[in-house]
Amino acid sequence: MTILFASDLDQTLIYSRRTMGTGVSEEELVEVERIEGKPQSYMTEKSQSALWNLDSSICFLPVTTRTQAQYERVTGIFERDGRPRFAIVSNGAVILENGLPIREWSDNIRQQCVSRNTIIHELLPEIERHFTEEWVLDVREADDWFVYMIVDRERFPEEKLDFYTQTFREIGWSLSLQGRKLYFMPESITKAGAMEYVKNRINAEYVIAAGDSLLDLGLLEKADLGLLAAHGEAVRSKVPLSGHIRITGKKGIKAGEEILEKVSSVSLQHR
Template sequence: MTILFASDLDRTLIYSKNSRGTEVEEQDLTAVEWVDEKPTAFMTKKEMEYFHKLSPEITFVPVTTRTASQYNRITGIFKPSEKPTYAIVSNGAVILENGKPLTEWSDKVKKQLQIDCTTIEHVMPQLEAYVKKEFVLRVLHAESWFVYMIIDEKIFSVEELENLSQIFHEQGFTLSHQGRKLYIMPNCINKSTALQFVKERIQAKTVIAAGDSMLDYDMVMSADQGYIPSHGEAVKQRELLPPHIFVTNNSGVLAGEEILKKVCEYLL
C-alpha cells in the first residue's frame, strides 16, 4: 500500500525566525535553508527526527508556493540519497520528477491560463490601481506563473484584503495573505489538482496532507487525513472543519513538530 504524505513547507514544516515562535530555545532548532550562507529556515531537532522516522510505506511529496530554485535552497531536510522523487512547486504550476519539470503538466497549466485569461499579462493591468497604494512595497512575479505583492503589514487592513479578494475572485483568482506576502493566484494553479496528478502517477491509495494557508485548503480537505497548524490562515477562515482534519495544539515551529509526530503515528 502506497501512502502519499503531501505537505506545504513554509509555516507548516519549516519556519523563518519571524514565524517560528518564542517557545523554542535556539539550541533546539536546526537550520534547513541558507541564503548567502545565512540560515533562513528552521525545524526543531525533534521534528527532524520524526521526519527521518517516517515509515518506508509513506512517500513524501513537498508541495510549495516556492519556485523550483527557491525549493532547491532547502538542503537541510533531505539526505542526498533521500531527496523526494516528486515535488510540487510554484503552487502546483510545476511538478518536478527527479528534479526536472514535467512538461506535460506545465503545458497543460499554461493552456488553461490562456483560456481563463489569468496570465501575468492579464493581471498586471488590473493591479495598476493598487501598486501605488501605501501598503504595497513591491510587486513580484513567480517566474511566469503568478504575481505576489510584498506588503507593509502595519498598514494593510482587513478591509483592503476583503476588497481585493472580492474583485479578483470574480475574475478567477484566489488571494492568500501570508505574512508580508499577498499572493494573487490563478484558480487553475493549485496544489490540489497537481497532487491528484502525482497521486495517480504513483498509484497511491491514501493521501495525508498538511498546510497552513488558503492555498493549501483544498489539498488538505481532499486528503484522507489532513493537518492544519493552529496559526494557519486556513483555520482562521473556516470555523467548522470535518472530522478528518486535525488542527494542532501548538503554533509556530512546534506545530510542524506536532504534525510530523502525528504522521509518524499514522500507521501505528
C-alpha cells in the same frame, strides 16, 4: 499500502526566525535553508529526525508555492541525497520528477491559464488599478505563473481583504495573505490538482496532507487526513473545515513537530 504525505513547507514544516513562535530553545533548532550564506529556515531536531525516518510505506511529497529555485535551497528536509522522486512547486504549476519539471503537466496548466485569461500581463493592470497605496512595497512575478505583492503589514488594511478577495475572484484569481506576501494565484494552479496527479502515479491508497494557508485548503480537502497548523491564515480566516481536517494544538515550529508526530503514528496504524 502506500501512504502519500503531501505537505506544504513554509510555516508548516519549516520556519523562519520571525514565524517559529515562542517556546522553542536554540538547542532544539536545526538549520534547513540558507540564503547568501545566512541561515533562513529551521526545523526542530525532533521534526527533522521524524521526517528523515518516516516509515518506508510513506512517500513524502513537498507541496510548495516556492518556485523550483527557491525550493532547491531547502536542503535540510532530506537526508543527504534523499530527495523524493516527486515535488510540487510553484503552487502546483510545476511537478518535479527526479528534479526535472514534467513538461506535459505545466503545458496543460499554461493552456488553462491562457484560456481563462489568468495570465500575469492581464493581471498587472488590475493590480495597478486597485493598489496604489504606500503599503505596497513591491510586486514580484514567480516564474511567469503568478504574482505576489510585498506589503507593509503595519499599514495593510485588513478590513479591505474581503473586498480584494471578491474583486479578484471574479476575474479568476485567488488571494492569499501570508506574512508580508499577498499572493495572486490563477484558479487553475492548485496544489490539490498536482497532488492528485502524483497520487495516481504512485498508486497511493491513503493521503495525509498538511498546511497552514488558504492555498493549502484544497489540498487538505482532497486528503483522507488533513493537518492544519493552528497559527496560519486558514484557521484565522474561519472558513468551514471538513471533518477529516484537524487543527494542531500547538502553534509555530512546535505545530510542525506535532504534524510529523501525527504522520508517524498514522503510518504505524496503517502498516
